[in-house]
Amino acid sequence: MDRRPKELKPTGLKLRIDWILCDGYSLCSPEAPDVIDLDEWGYPIIRPGPIAECELKDAKRAVGACPMSALSLVPLDFDKRS
């Protein structure tokens, strides 16, 4: 059983970017600064690994803030290619 404090427990979800939709508007990062960084062109850099429970609220806000609907919360193996 996972004995980590509840707020650090991984959720089994990750943030995923549809890179074709993302236009680098940078609106996501301020909503979840612990999870989403920005590169020099304004495109998001997602911290690797699952979102922890304590980060879920921020992550959802970031998803809602994206004007391109490029950001989503998905299961960890969602975009496996084969």
Added chain:
Amino acid sequence: MTLGHDTRRLLAGPTLDGDPERYPAHIARLGALRAGAADRDIIGSLEASGLLGRGGAGFPVGRKWRALADRGGKSSAVVVANGAEGEPASHKDRILMAHRPHLVIDGAILAAEAIGADEIVFYVGREHEAALSAMKSAIAERKADLGRRAKLVQAPLGYVAGEATAVVNAINTGKGKPTTVPPRVSERGVGKKPTLVQNVESLAYAALIARYGDAWYRTAGRLGSKGTALVTVSGAVKDAGVWEIELGTPVGEVAEEAGATVARTRAVLLGGYFGTWANASDAWALPMDPATMKSAGLAFGCGLLWLLPTASCGVWATAQIMEYLADASAAQCGPCLFGLRAIADANTRLAAGRPTAGDLALIERLIPQTVGRGACHHPDGAVQLMASALHVFGEDFAHHARTGVCLVTSTPTGVR
């Protein structure tokens, strides 16, 4: 190249300086496809053979067919023979299609039967003229086998047009640009149907395994490796071209057969523009085999072996490739478009003797930052090549950055 005993299989038969092998000659040499194939469990044979995909990623062919054959529902499926070969330094697919088109067609028919596909698309790079015309006439010769289910689609120009989602997109819409995954092409591909995208060499080999079996496949190969593969040998060699080698043949043996020597070779580019550089002296004994190369941090990829002569500059050679790959970005994803461009620009400034402070650090920072941040693996492959260049030509890069002059050629431009 025969390397010991003659184990040519894909390229067995008439020499490559003549016309494409016609259907009557193909049958006379190999027998019709049905003979033997009918009662063979082809998917089982492919799995047991260990055949890996030859388009670059090296995914097991049998497992891919199995997954599609086991798909739920009764939807029909599509087979795409991927002969885009957008990789400029590789020639093996175009040579195979130009000279043994019926092997590719046999493989596509087998795949269609095995996975329950009612459509076959031969997707051939529009710049590969000999391959196009050979495939066209071969498809016409096979009307009886193919009926109305086959068509030939010319792949748009460009490196990324051969990527699986771009292949499907090009067939569906004419645009050879990758699309976001999911949906995967195996779920929703050509005409929204589940689609098997398979490299033409992989399909040609399936046609041989269907005739002779998986045990036969494994009778070739050296140093524990199994099977043969097509490789393109080019760069600083006398006899550049496409050869069939036994897997496991050392890099140096292949290179020497083509007229190179280790003393005159600085480095080798393995696997393609998405591949890796290696020092010639380190690579010479390395067996050409997907698994062995992977565990050495190298790549078999599409079977490219490109040789950089001792008198040439690795910084310059890498800049040429990075420029090509940056230009090849489908420009859909920011980190790929801007990241590869920034890396290529910095590499070119270094190579051309006009470095700005921080160019090397910029490249080092952008390599890990760019990985995984695109709809397709184009940026991943490109930065892998760049990372291997810093590793193999580290001293050269440092010297270019510090002095603006090339270690090898003693000129500011890296070219003599």
